Amino acid sequence: MNPALLEHEKQHLASLLEAVQRCVYFLDAAGGSVTWPLAAQGLEQHKKDKELFGALAAINERFAKLQDTLGAAMRHAMGLSSEPAETFLQVLAFFEKLGVIASIADWQTCRTARNLAAHSYETDYESIAEHFNTLHEMQPVLYASARKFVSYCCATIGISPASIDFADDFIAIVGGDSQ
Amino acid sequence: MRLTPDQVRIILATVDRQIGSDADVVLFGSRVNDDCRGGDIDLLIENSTLPGLRQRASIKLALESALQVSVDIVAKRKGVTPTPFQAIALMTGIPLRAPS
Numbered sequence: 001m002n003p004a005l006l007e008h009e010k011q012h013l014a015s016l017l018e019a020v021q022r023c024v025y026f027l028d029a030a031g032g033s034v035t036w037p038l039a040a041q042g043l044e045q046h047k048k049d050k051e052l053f054g055a056l057a058a059i060n061e062r063f064a065k066l067q068d069t070l071g072a073a074m075r076h077a078m079g080l081s082s083e084p085a086e087t088f089l090q091v092l093a094f095f096e097k098l099g100v101i102a103s104i105a106d107w108q109t110c111r112t113a114r115n116l117a118a119h120s121y122e123t124d125y126e127s128i129a130e131h132f133n134t135l136h137e138m139q140p141v142l143y144a145s146a147r148k149f150v151s152y153c154c155a156t157i158g159i160s161p162a163s164i165d166f167a168d169d170f171i172a173i174v175g176g177d178s179q
Numbered sequence: 180m181r182l183t184p185d186q187v188r189i190i191l192a193t194v195d196r197q198i199g200s201d202a203d204v205v206l207f208g209s210r211v212n213d214d215c216r217g218g219d220i221d222l223l224i225e226n227s228t229l230p231g232l233r234q235r236a237s238i239k240l241a242l243e244s245a246l247q248v249s250v251d252i253v254a255k256r257k258g259v260t261p262t263p264f265q266a267i268a269l270m271t272g273i274p275l276r277a278p279s
């Protein structure tokens with residue numbers, strides 16, 4: 001690969017890693033303002049609570065953003081590792097083998113679960129509560145993948161997040177010693 | 180309805196595996212109309228406990244993989260008044276399981 005292009009590719013991965021850390025930070029912040037687990041009755045009683053429903057909307061968006069950003073970064077990292085990755089399934093298989101993601105099935109269930117709720121348009125507080133409680137339960141799985149992936153990039157391909165702006169918060173949230 | 184017996188068997192077996200054989204499964208949407216062509220498979224799954232998000236996601240993934248067609252799932256708890264959308268699905272849909 002052309003050295004200048006390679007440098008851009010590395011910088012892009014570094015910026016994706018920073019974006020992953022940023023997503024974790026803001027997802028955690030959104031979830032931190034909610035009392036878990038949610039109950040249908042509580043949601044109905046607070047149906048006009050702008051702060052609560054604003055936080056829930058943010059969780060939805062940031063959960064998806066974190067998983068998508070992590071997916072994009074994993075695909076990019078594979079390219080930099082000169083590993084063949086024609087399909088995203090191959091990317092998932094590669095990182096499953098390394099233990100970065102728990103399993104392909106878990107990853108796909110996470111993705112499908114969050115998309116299912118995005119296509120539900122009715123106000124059914126029991127379903128809303130169940131949806132957000134499930135996303136909240138799935139959060140540690142994504143956090144663990146984020147932590148292991150950042151560690152993998154630092155240790156194996158020598159690329160760290162583009163800045164240290166979110167590094168300490170990221171470690172505090174996901175645990176471990178990722179940069 | 181536009182589902183083959185094999186497709187019905189796969190749908191019911193998948194729901195049985197994820198939720199249990201007590202769950203009612205209703206096909207609704209364009210697939211109940213014999214004059215249409217193609218289209219997603221819309222299913223309403225009704226159970227004594229509300230089918231969870233993870234269960235629905237697993238069913239959707241398994242069915243889309245087995246049937247190679249997009250599948251949408253609406254979940255409802257038995258005994259709870261249906262939302263207007265669920266009521267439409269129940270009124271216009273076709274139960275896939277023979278009444279016990």
